[in-house]
Structure formats: structure tokens, C-alpha cells
Amino acid sequence: xxxxxxxxRSGVSAKMIRYYESVGLLPSAARRANGYRDYGDQExxxxxxxxxxxxxGFSLEEVSSLLALWSNxxxxxxxxxxxxxxxxxxxxxxxxEMREVSKTLKKLAGACHGDDRxxxxxxxxxxxxxxxxxxxxHAKA
Amino acid sequence: xxxxxxxxRSGVSAKMIRYYESVGLLPSAARRANGYRDYGDQExxxxxxxxxxxxxGFSLEEVSSLLALWSNxxxxxxxxxxxxxxxxxxxxxxxxEMREVSKTLKKLAGACHGDDRxxxxxxxxxxxxxxxxxxxxHAKA
DNA sequence: GTTGACCTTCCCATTGTGGGAAGGTGCAGG
DNA sequence: CCTGCACCTTCCCACAATGGGAAGGTCAAC
Numbered sequence: 001x002x003x004x005x006x007x008x009r010s011g012v013s014a015k016m017i018r019y020y021e022s023v024g025l026l027p028s029a030a031r032r033a034n035g036y037r038d039y040g041d042q043e044x045x046x047x048x049x050x051x052x053x054x055x056x057g058f059s060l061e062e063v064s065s066l067l068a069l070w071s072n073x074x075x076x077x078x079x080x081x082x083x084x085x086x087x088x089x090x091x092x093x094x095x096x097e098m099r100e101v102s103k104t105l106k107k108l109a110g111a112c113h114g115d116d117r118x119x120x121x122x123x124x125x126x127x128x129x130x131x132x133x134x135x136x137x138h139a140k141a
Numbered sequence: 142x143x144x145x146x147x148x149x150r151s152g153v154s155a156k157m158i159r160y161y162e163s164v165g166l167l168p169s170a171a172r173r174a175n176g177y178r179d180y181g182d183q184e185x186x187x188x189x190x191x192x193x194x195x196x197x198g199f200s201l202e203e204v205s206s207l208l209a210l211w212s213n214x215x216x217x218x219x220x221x222x223x224x225x226x227x228x229x230x231x232x233x234x235x236x237x238e239m240r241e242v243s244k245t246l247k248k249l250a251g252a253c254h255g256d257d258r259x260x261x262x263x264x265x266x267x268x269x270x271x272x273x274x275x276x277x278x279h280a281k282a
Numbered sequence: 283g284t285t286g287a288c289c290t291t292c293c294c295a296t297t298g299t300g301g302g303a304a305g306g307t308g309c310a311g312g
Numbered sequence: 313c314c315t316g317c318a319c320c321t322t323c324c325c326a327c328a329a330t331g332g333g334a335a336g337g338t339c340a341a342c
Binding site: 013015016019034035036054059060 | 297298299300301306307308
């Protein structure tokens with residue numbers, strides 16, 4: 001089947017399928033005489049796996065590792081679990097950072113009248129030379 | 142003072158100061174005869190404001206709006222509060238997505254022995270053609 | 283006058299995705 | 313047979329925000 005069909009069935013855009021192939025996440029697809037990529041059910045299954053793994057927030061690098069484990073029938077489940085737990089820990093860290101920020105903002109927003117008047121504790125806080133805010137060293141969130 | 146000093150005092154890297162200027166977040170800095178950018182306490186205060194606002198996770202576009210409000214003494218605090226609340230809502234959405242994913246992964250990881258054996262509920266789940274997983278439509282996290 | 287610490291601009295890489303151009307292919311209808 | 317449309321191909325650009333680093337100018341101290 002063509003890439004369009006594979007895209008539709010897997011939920012991965014054609015653009016992304018080509019990209020995944022180009023960065024080596026996926027093996028080079030078979031080509032037909034006209035140069036079109038050709039996919040079978042097996043390939044679609046892989047794409048679906050990638051899609052779901054991405055949906056769970058794993059990076060492409062992690063997806064790559066999971067794909068390798070998936071296709072290795074002698075993998076130790078330990079490896080898989082380790083990746084999952086690392087990702088969970090990652091999520092927890094980011095959620096904690098976000099929770100801190102959210103808490104701070106809620107407190108500030110709660111103290112702001114939010115009317116026509118210009119005085120605003122939010123801006124006041126942002127103007128503080130040094131804050132006692134939890135020092136979000138790398139608050140990506 | 143030079144950009145290095147301003148960077149140190151504001152906590153914004155020299156690289157970023159130049160970048161912020163280049164994208165119009167900050168006005169063009171004054172230049173000395175030798176072409177070096179020149180900063181005063183006022184500029185450093187702005188940089189600190191940007192830094193703290195970024196630390197709270199606002200995008201550069203939002204920082205830009207907040208800067209404008211900050212320097213407008215006749216702003217309605219309503220505007221500021223609105224931006225803060227939008228950002229809070231944003232965080233809540235992302236945290237909710239992450240929580241879902243985290244919950245799913247914890248359940249799966251909990252069911253995986255994590256030893257030398259290859260059988261693994263995590264991979265099994267990722268292989269499911271269609272999951273009942275909360276359909277994280279755009280789980281960026 | 284040389285060394286070293288600054289500064290300048292410019293380009294590249296990151297992560298993952300989409301948009302779009304320019305051109306080939308293949309099928310259906312006229 | 314030709315045209316049009318839908319599909320495919322590759323290639324480049326853009327995003328957001330940041331860092332790395334090259335090539336070159338400047339300045340102060342020694």
C-alpha cells in the first residue's frame with residue numbers, strides 16, 4: 001500500500017513517516033518500480049507502535065529503544081520497565097515544577113483585583129529583584 | 142555597563158539578551174563608540190523582569206505582553222490577571238495530560254516483572270491496535 | 283606589544299512537526 | 313489522446329528558545 005494508506009491506518013502523518021525513516025527510527029521502506037514507498041501490515045503495525053509510544057510522551061530516542069526491545073523476543077523485561085520508570089520520573093519532575101509555578105500564579109492572581117485599576121500584585125512580584133520563589137532552576141514548564 | 146555585566150546581574154545569558162533584542166522583545170540597546178551594547182540599571186531591571194516571567198513559564202510572546210503592561214502605568218489589572226489565568230489553565234491542561242500518561246505507565250510498569258524474562262505488559266499495551274487509553278490527542282508532555 | 287578577556291555578527295544544532303514548492307505518476311472522464 | 317486530479321517524490325523553510333562556536337574587533341594590564 002502507498003504511504004497515504006499507511007498513514008491513515010497508523011495515525012502517523014505521511015510527513016512523519018518519511019521523517020522517521022530519514023532519521024533512522026524506521027528502516028528504509030521498500031520501493032515500487034515508480035519510486036513510491038510500499039507498506040504492508042507489518043510496517044503499519046510498527047507505525048502504530050510508534051504512534052502509541054509517542055502518545056505516551058516518549059522521545060524519538062526512547063521510541064527507538066522501545067522498538068528494538070519490542071522486536072527482540074529475548075529482551076529482558078527489566079529494560080522495558082527501566083525506560084518506563086525513567087519516563088515516569090521525568091513526568092513527575094516536570095509536573096512538580098508546573099505545580100509550583102501554578103501555585104505561585106494562583107496565589108498572585110487571587111490577590112489581583114482584575115479590574116480597571118492598574119495596581120497588580122502579579123506585576124509587583126515579577127518586579128521583585130530577588131524572589132523567595134522556589135528558584136525554579138530550569139522550569140521548562 | 143557591558144552585556145556581560147548585565148547578564149550576570151539579570152541572570153539572562155548574553156546570548157539571550159541579544160536574541161531578545163533581535164526579535165523585538167527588547168528595544169535596541171544603546172551602543173558605545175566601539176559598538177558595544179551599553180546597559181544601565183533600568184535595562185537590567187527589565188531583564189530581570191523577563192527572566193522571572195520566563196521562569197514562570199510564560200512564552201516570549203506573553204512576556205512581551207506582560208512587559209507592555211508593566212511599563213504602562215494606566216494598565217487595567219484585568220489584563221494582567223487574564224494572562225496569568227490563561228497560563229494557569231494551560232498548565233492545568235498539560236498537567237492533566239501528564240497525569241493520565243503517568244497513571245497509565247505506572248499501571249503498566251507495576252504489572253511488568255522487570256527481570257530477565259521477555260514478557261512485558263508494557264510492550265503488550267503498546268502493541269494493541271486500538272487502546273482504551275484516554276486518547277491523549279495532543280499529549281505534548 | 284602581546285596576552286587574555288571581553289565584545290561583535292553570523293551560522294549551526296537541537297526536537298518534532300507542519301507547510302509548501304517543483305516535479306513525476308497513475309487513473310478516470312471526456 | 314489529452315486533461316485534470318489525486319497521489320507520490322525530494323527539498324527547503326518555519327516554529328520556540330536556547331546553546332555552541334567561528335572569525336574578527338577592542339581594551340586593559342603587564
